[in-house]
Amino acid sequence: MSHLRIAQIASEVTPLAKTGGLADVVGTLARELETRSHKVVVFLPFYREAKLALKSVPQQVRKSMPVHLAPGLTSEVNVYQATLPDSKVNVILIDNARAFDRDHLYGTGETDYPDNADRFILFCRAVLHYIKETGEYYDVLHCHDWQTALIPVYLRKLYSNEATLASASTVFTIHNLSYQGVFPKETMVRTGLGWDMFTPELLEFWGKVNFLKAGIIYSDKMTTVSPTYSREITTKELGAGLEGLLKTREGDIHGILNGIDEVEWDPSRDPHIAAQYNRRNIAGKAACRKALLEEMGFEADEKEGRLLVGTVSRMAGQKGFDIIAQAAAKLAKKPIRLAILGSGESAIQGQLEEAARAHPKSLALRLKFDNALAHRIYAGADAFLMPSRFEPCGLGQMISMRYGTLPIARATGGLIDTVKPWDRKAKSGNGFLFRDATPESMLKAVDDAVEAHSDAENWKALMHAAMGENFSWASSVKHYESVYSHAITAAEKRRKRQ
Numbered sequence: 419m420s421h422l423r424i425a426q427i428a429s430e431v432t433p434l435a436k437t438g439g440l441a442d443v444v445g446t447l448a449r450e451l452e453t454r455s456h457k458v459v460v461f462l463p464f465y466r467e468a469k470l471a472l473k474s475v476p477q478q479v480r481k482s483m484p485v486h487l488a489p490g491l492t493s494e495v496n497v498y499q500a501t502l503p504d505s506k507v508n509v510i511l512i513d514n515a516r517a518f519d520r521d522h523l524y525g526t527g528e529t530d531y532p533d534n535a536d537r538f539i540l541f542c543r544a545v546l547h548y549i550k551e552t553g554e555y556y557d558v559l560h561c562h563d564w565q566t567a568l569i570p571v572y573l574r575k576l577y578s579n580e581a582t583l584a585s586a587s588t589v590f591t592i593h594n595l596s597y598q599g600v601f602p603k604e605t606m607v608r609t610g611l612g613w614d615m616f617t618p619e620l621l622e623f624w625g626k627v628n629f630l631k632a633g634i635i636y637s638d639k640m641t642t643v644s645p646t647y648s649r650e651i652t653t654k655e656l657g658a659g660l661e662g663l664l665k666t667r668e669g670d671i672h673g674i675l676n677g678i679d680e681v682e683w684d685p686s687r688d689p690h691i692a693a694q695y696n697r698r699n700i701a702g703k704a705a706c707r708k709a710l711l712e713e714m715g716f717e718a719d720e721k722e723g724r725l726l727v728g729t730v731s732r733m734a735g736q737k738g739f740d741i742i743a744q745a746a747a748k749l750a751k752k753p754i755r756l757a758i759l760g761s762g763e764s765a766i767q768g769q770l771e772e773a774a775r776a777h778p779k780s781l782a783l784r785l786k787f788d789n790a791l792a793h794r795i796y797a798g799a800d801a802f803l804m805p806s807r808f809e810p811c812g813l814g815q816m817i818s819m820r821y822g823t824l825p826i827a828r829a830t831g832g833l834i835d836t837v838k839p840w841d842r843k844a845k846s847g848n849g850f851l852f853r854d855a856t857p858e859s860m861l862k863a864v865d866d867a868v869e870a871h872s873d874a875e876n877w878k879a880l881m882h883a884a885m886g887e888n889f890s891w892a893s894s895v896k897h898y899e900s901v902y903s904h905a906i907t908a909a910e911k912r913r914k915r916q
């Protein structure tokens with residue numbers, strides 16, 4: 419395909435700012451597209467975290483650029499340009515100290531920042547204003563999640579007479595439908611859009627403004643991060659109140675499975691782990707396991723070899739950690755140990771802390787965000803637990819497989835698309851799936867894993883299968899390219915109709 423100019427507009431990108439999978443996807447997708455000779459520019463708010471993560475001093479390209487937001491409402495931003503570390507990808511950083519120079523990206527673990535609507539309205543408008551000013555042309559503006567969902571509607575309603583912007587097509591990716599950017603009605607005034615758009619068919623959502631709806635209604639094409647999730651979001655069960663609207667655009671939604679960053683997540687050259695290993699020679703994994711047992715405060719157990727289960731996750735209702743907490747007493751009776759790394763909602767953290775206190779020999783907990791420890795868990799554990807209630811794609815199961823660590827996961831979303839459940843008779847598979855979001859269903863899958871693990875040869879074969887899975891970005895990127903070309907065609911047709 420011909421080389422495209424693509425803007426990736428997002429609220430996270432690794433390694434500059436990350437709370438979850440979104441950052442990994444944007445970072446890797448941008449790099450991969452660049453290596454395929456497209457011209458890629460990432461737009462990101464200049465958070466404090468990004469300032470600390472940048473290896474070189476960014477170049478200031480705009481000073482005190484006024485950004486018109488709504489009648490009588492203007493703000494100012496500085497704009498910086500940098501390179502995404504270890505790549506040639508340009509990053510444009512939108513700087514406004516009041517909005518973005520904060521401890522966190524979206525809020526403390528407890529509550530969101532009360533001005534998140536204004537922070538991301540500013541970001542969206544500043545990005546478009548900057549593109550307009552520079553006169554740079556983009557074939558595709560690829561927007562991600564609610565934080566950038568207003569861009570497609572702004573483009574159509576406020577910038578349709580601007581030559582450079584009017585010709586761009588938009589692709590909108592839903593990484594997680596449960597975060598929609600829903601704000602009080604009064605926010606409408608500050609979006610710069612008219613009240614005529616505050617209707618249930620457009621941006622209103624039960625008396626409030628819903629930013630995500632703008633992305634769904636006004637983008638040329640949409641993607642979700644796994645094929646199964648693209649179908650699930652049109653159902654009542656997982657449509658989060660938007661299933662009806664999503665159903666009307668069903669034909670425009672493509673499910674593209676995320677890949678993983680194969681440089682960051684590679685046991686053969688991972689600097690964070692006790693010993694490197696690969697699919698042909700997995701000897702080093704035993705050293706990683708031993709080191710992890712020690713680090714998490716568990717007794718060594720070379721002879722007994724109890725199943726060491728790890729997990730690394732945000733602690734949110736979605737991830738099913740309450741199921742782990744409920745099952746803790748029963749898990750403690752099983753021949754397993756569970757090492758948990760995560761941070762997030764304090765109620766869930768509290769439940770797990772209690773469980774870890776009650777069962778110190780079988781449950782160890784680290785409540786923090788720690789990338790290096792995450793690497794050591796992926797490498798050192800035998801199995802990786804993901805009891806997600808829903809999972810748009812999930813990276814943890816794919817990363818763990820690459821480290822020969824077999825996922826024990828709930829059958830939902832991207833987990834269905836990636837985990838091939840253990841077949842007792844055929845001795846095949848690459849992990850374990852359970853159907854219901856209940857302690858019983860999860861415990862049964864843990865039992866299966868313990869059973870499979872007790873047959874060392876079988877376990878080795880499963881590890882071998884898991885490590886052989888291809889979770890590279892190569893095929894996903896081709897799929898995105900095809901969505902981009904569909905979006906460009908759709909935008910051309912749309913313009914002809916206007």
Ligand code: ADP
Binds near residue numbers: 732759787811814
């Ligand atoms: P989500 O995007 O819903 O949080 P994913 O499974 O798609 O879930 O991606 C999670 C990513 O964030 C993985 O790379 C995982 O290793 C990382 N991660 C999550 N929590 C932590 C943590 N506490 N410490 C380090 N890394 C974490």
